[in-house]
Amino acid sequence: MYKILDKQHLNKDVDLMVVHAPMVAKNAKPGHFIILRVDEEGERIPLTIAEIEGENVTIIYQKLGYSTIKLGTLHIGDEINDFVGPLGKESHIRDVKKVLGIAGGVGAAPLLPQLKEYSRQGVSVDLLIGARTKEHLILVDKYKEFCDNIYYATNDGSVGTKGLVTDVMKDLYANISYDHVVAIGPLIMMKFVVKMNKEYNLSTDVSLNPIMIDGTGMCGNCRVSIGSKTFFACIDGPDFPGEEVDFDELLARQSYYKDEEHECNLRLVRK
Amino acid sequence: MKQPRTIMPVLDSTNRQTNFDEVAIGYSLEEAILEASRCLDCKNPKCIDACPVRVNIPEFIKRMINSDLNGAYNTIYDDNILPSICGRVCPQEKQCEGSCILGIKGESVAIGNLERYLGDFALHSNVKQQFDIAENHIKVGIVGSGPAGLSCAASMRKLGYSVDIFEALHDFGGVLKYGIPDFRLPKDVVTDEINRLKDMGISLHKNMIIGKSLTIDQLLNEYDYKAIFLGSGAGLPSPLKVPGENYSGVYYANEFLTRVNLMKSHKSSSSTPIKIGNNVAVVGGGNVAMDAARTAKRLGAKNVFILYRRDMSALPARLEEIHHAIEEDIDFRLLLNPVEFIGEEYIVKRVKCEVMELGEADTSGRRRPMPTGIFKEFEIDSCIISIGQSPNPILKDSTSKLEVDKWGRIVTNNHETSIPGVFAGGDVVSGAATVILAMGAGKDAAKEMDKYIKNVM
Numbered sequence: 001m002y003k004i005l006d007k008q009h010l011n012k013d014v015d016l017m018v019v020h021a022p023m024v025a026k027n028a029k030p031g032h033f034i035i036l037r038v039d040e041e042g043e044r045i046p047l048t049i050a051e052i053e054g055e056n057v058t059i060i061y062q063k064l065g066y067s068t069i070k071l072g073t074l075h076i077g078d079e080i081n082d083f084v085g086p087l088g089k090e091s092h093i094r095d096v097k098k099v100l101g102i103a104g105g106v107g108a109a110p111l112l113p114q115l116k117e118y119s120r121q122g123v124s125v126d127l128l129i130g131a132r133t134k135e136h137l138i139l140v141d142k143y144k145e146f147c148d149n150i151y152y153a154t155n156d157g158s159v160g161t162k163g164l165v166t167d168v169m170k171d172l173y174a175n176i177s178y179d180h181v182v183a184i185g186p187l188i189m190m191k192f193v194v195k196m197n198k199e200y201n202l203s204t205d206v207s208l209n210p211i212m213i214d215g216t217g218m219c220g221n222c223r224v225s226i227g228s229k230t231f232f233a234c235i236d237g238p239d240f241p242g243e244e245v246d247f248d249e250l251l252a253r254q255s256y257y258k259d260e261e262h263e264c265n266l267r268l269v270r271k
Numbered sequence: 272m273k274q275p276r277t278i279m280p281v282l283d284s285t286n287r288q289t290n291f292d293e294v295a296i297g298y299s300l301e302e303a304i305l306e307a308s309r310c311l312d313c314k315n316p317k318c319i320d321a322c323p324v325r326v327n328i329p330e331f332i333k334r335m336i337n338s339d340l341n342g343a344y345n346t347i348y349d350d351n352i353l354p355s356i357c358g359r360v361c362p363q364e365k366q367c368e369g370s371c372i373l374g375i376k377g378e379s380v381a382i383g384n385l386e387r388y389l390g391d392f393a394l395h396s397n398v399k400q401q402f403d404i405a406e407n408h409i410k411v412g413i414v415g416s417g418p419a420g421l422s423c424a425a426s427m428r429k430l431g432y433s434v435d436i437f438e439a440l441h442d443f444g445g446v447l448k449y450g451i452p453d454f455r456l457p458k459d460v461v462t463d464e465i466n467r468l469k470d471m472g473i474s475l476h477k478n479m480i481i482g483k484s485l486t487i488d489q490l491l492n493e494y495d496y497k498a499i500f501l502g503s504g505a506g507l508p509s510p511l512k513v514p515g516e517n518y519s520g521v522y523y524a525n526e527f528l529t530r531v532n533l534m535k536s537h538k539s540s541s542s543t544p545i546k547i548g549n550n551v552a553v554v555g556g557g558n559v560a561m562d563a564a565r566t567a568k569r570l571g572a573k574n575v576f577i578l579y580r581r582d583m584s585a586l587p588a589r590l591e592e593i594h595h596a597i598e599e600d601i602d603f604r605l606l607l608n609p610v611e612f613i614g615e616e617y618i619v620k621r622v623k624c625e626v627m628e629l630g631e632a633d634t635s636g637r638r639r640p641m642p643t644g645i646f647k648e649f650e651i652d653s654c655i656i657s658i659g660q661s662p663n664p665i666l667k668d669s670t671s672k673l674e675v676d677k678w679g680r681i682v683t684n685n686h687e688t689s690i691p692g693v694f695a696g697g698d699v700v701s702g703a704a705t706v707i708l709a710m711g712a713g714k715d716a717a718k719e720m721d722k723y724i725k726n727v728m
Contacts, residue, residue, distance in 0.1 A: 023484045037441055043534060043543040044441075066542050082441040084478035213534065213543070216439050216480060217663050218449075218506040219526035225517050230510065235664065249517055252617030256519040260544030 001079035002036075005056060010138040014062050014106055015072055022055035024085040030113035031091030031207075031239055034059065035215040037082040038070045045071075046212045048110035048238070049086065057083075060109035060138070087215045088238050092205070093117055096179035100172070101147075102165050102193055103129045104185020108139045110207050111184040114239075118182075119146040127151070128172065130165040130185065134158035166192050173200055180205070183242065187254060191247035198243065206242035208233045210253055225249055276378040277306040284598040288568050291453040291537065294595055295359070303388040307335040309373065310380050317370035318382060323711030324422070326350045328367055328382055335385065344393045347386060348400050352425040352468065353418065353710065355394055355460045356447060358387025361707045362589045394463045402471060407431040409724060412496040414481045414666070417445020418706045419502030419697025421465065422713030423720075424473050427500075430721050434472075435496075437479040442533060445504055446698075447706070449533040450525075452562050454569070455592070458532070482669035487693060497728070498692045498720045501681060502713055505660040505698035511554065515612030516656075520548070520619035524555070524563045524657035531566055548652020549573040552622050554609055555657035556581070561592040563655040564601045576602035576649070578609055580627050580640040607647065608640065612654065623648045662699045678702060686716035687723070694720050 006018035024034055033048045034057065045067045051058035063072040074080065091114045101115040108129055119125045125146060130153040131137045137159070143150060152160025153168045161168050165185075183193040184207040197204045210222040210233050217235035224231050225246040231237065280296040281287075287294055298306065310332045318328040326347055334343035347354045363369070363383035371379030392398070411427050413420045416438040424434045442448050444461045469475065481487065481503070490496045508523035510516060527545075530536045534543035551567040553560050556579040567575045577596075579586065582605050586593055597603075607624040614620055626645040629638035662679045674682040674689035680702055681688055681695040688695050696712030698704055 041540050219529050220508045220523040221526045249617050253519050257544045
């Protein structure tokens with residue numbers, strides 16, 4: 001069992017949790033993820049590691065589906081049934097001078113350790129962060145500690161540009177030249193970020209979050225087509241160069257269990 | 272008149288398709304003794320040599336006939352620590368029963384059924400073997416809690432070692448838990464057998480991925496393990512490598528079976544979903560393919576068919592599983608090789624197959640399937656690919672000096688890997704094989720580990 005040492009609401013949909021998991025923390029690096037099971041009947045859900053401190057692992061999750069909502073009902077002092085990792089490959093930090101990080105929604109969580117690592121290695125880092133409203137922005141204070149500039153896009157215009165991150169990208173690229181972009185957020189956002197960057201001849205690393213079960217390369221549920229090859233996001237990723245990712249196929253794979261997920265949510269409400 | 276082989280009672284073939292209850296019910300005491308009495312007690316028994324862990328079969332049968340069930344059980348347990356499991360899943364017709372003298376002219380003794388009877392008897396009546404373990408306080412680590420790891424762990428423990436088993440998943444047993452379905456091997460049988468090993472003093476640690484949570488190097492140098500056994504199995508699914516394979520609705524058997532067996536998605540209490548539809552194709556002819564097809568049927572699929580590129584006689588599955596699959600209306604569509612999945616909006620709708628014909632015998636001794644240029648298409652809601660597994664790459668990727676062959680299988684010399692003190696056995700060395708072969712490898716590797724440790728200390 002894995003004890004919850006701290007829990008904070010980052011906004012009404014997103015929580016941060018610090019979990020005591022020494023065997024996950026020991027070898028964890030930026031880009032690694034964990035898989036947890038809330039209880040004996042729980043499904044295995046993957047979450048990127050946001051921070052490591054000593055024997056403690058910080059995760060950030062959006063209460064969107066049955067299992068994350070259930071996770072959100074736990075409190076400080078409660079225990080999580082299973083918590084395993086570090087999984088996946090650590091982020092590939094490229095040899096560049098100026099990087100733009102693009103975060104969409106809760107994607108700001110997995111992006112944080114990666115951008116921090118770029119900054120630690122002396123790379124100049126800017127952040128473009130998008131969310132539905134000002135209230136949905138997360139981790140901005142943490143980013144302020146090392147980012148040179150932070151740009152905002154919100155759907156309602158409550159802070160920064162009213163619109164999508166791609167709207168801001170155009171303006172940025174007109175004035176600033178970046179060597180590389182790291183984009184993490186909803187699949188649909190990453191798809192359009194990559195598409196635009198291709199027009200600017202700009203490379204983009206993305207972090208993919210397909211459905212996973214074991215997370216160790218066993219089931220193949222998380223497979224993604226990149227170019228003409230198939231990769232398993234759990235052991236080959238979750239970070240990949242975005243240029244050749246088949247986002248449309250991945251979007252279909254991700255929504256394959258949407259109806260079943262809905263049923264599960266109904267069950268949670270009834271309890 | 273000769274006594275005929277005692278038939279294993281089974282559940283009704285129609286009703287059982289609606290649940291996951293175990294199909295083979297097991298012998299009663301009377302049936303077991305009756306079957307045991309058929310043994311000729313040959314002067315030169317062939318059955319022992321045909322068993323990968325060399326169970327003293329004539330001896331346990333003799334004890335059974337004399338109603339010494341405890342003694343019979345202990346005789347098996349000396350060589351085989353998972354009798355309830357092996358009695359159910361071993362391909363006996365190719366091993367002990369295949370070499371039984373009675374089988375030459377008639378039917379062999381049902382050794383597997385007897386082994387299962389004794390294993391279950393011991394679990395139900397809580398018979399325990401007393402071990403006099405002389406502790407040597409030397410730590411050994413076992414990677415993987417499947418058949419190879421469990422078997423190696425038990426052998427090392429009996430020699431007095433402090434044994435830690437590391438399991439990547441949240442439950443112990445490896446393929447016995449995630450792979451083999453309840454209707455063939457009930458999960459509580461697996462749990463009970465593993466609990467016996469805990470009673471023996473073996474420690475099991477879940478959620479530990481060696482190569483990630485801890486590396487082999489850390490186990491040896493930081494945590495003071497004197498030797499390590501790698502029994503991490505063959506968990507990486509082999510792809511068909513055909514267009515459309517990544518459409519939704521196309522599963523690898525590992526995913527499909529893990530959703531059901533490990534995550535229990537067929538139960539309403541589970542929060543892991545499963546979706547299968549009415550028309551299900553299963554590609555492959557081995558035990559995993561039979562398990563997948565029969566599981567699909569139990570999840571409510573109306574038409575389940577096997578697509579296999581050779582003919583019925585070449586199916587590699589255990590004979591009993593093929594019989595049970597036929598009884599459960601699994602349709603065998605033979606001499607067909609899938610070449611493409613056709614989908615709409617990235618969801619699979621049809622599978623296109625090439626009709627095959629049999630040519631000359633290949634290296635496996637079976638006639639090689641040859642393409643004909645003729646194609647057939649089948650409407651499907653889902654497809655389960657069960658054409659084999661290879662070892663998981665995590666250990667190889669995280670352990671620079673660990674030598675593997677081009678299929679990712681760990682290279683060993685007398686069970687020792689390219690790293691001194693690190694041993695390996697089971698599917699991770701042989702490629703996907705059987706439970707009992709993995710157990711045999713684990714047991715044999717333990718002897719080498721013991722020798723190695725005594726040498727270096």
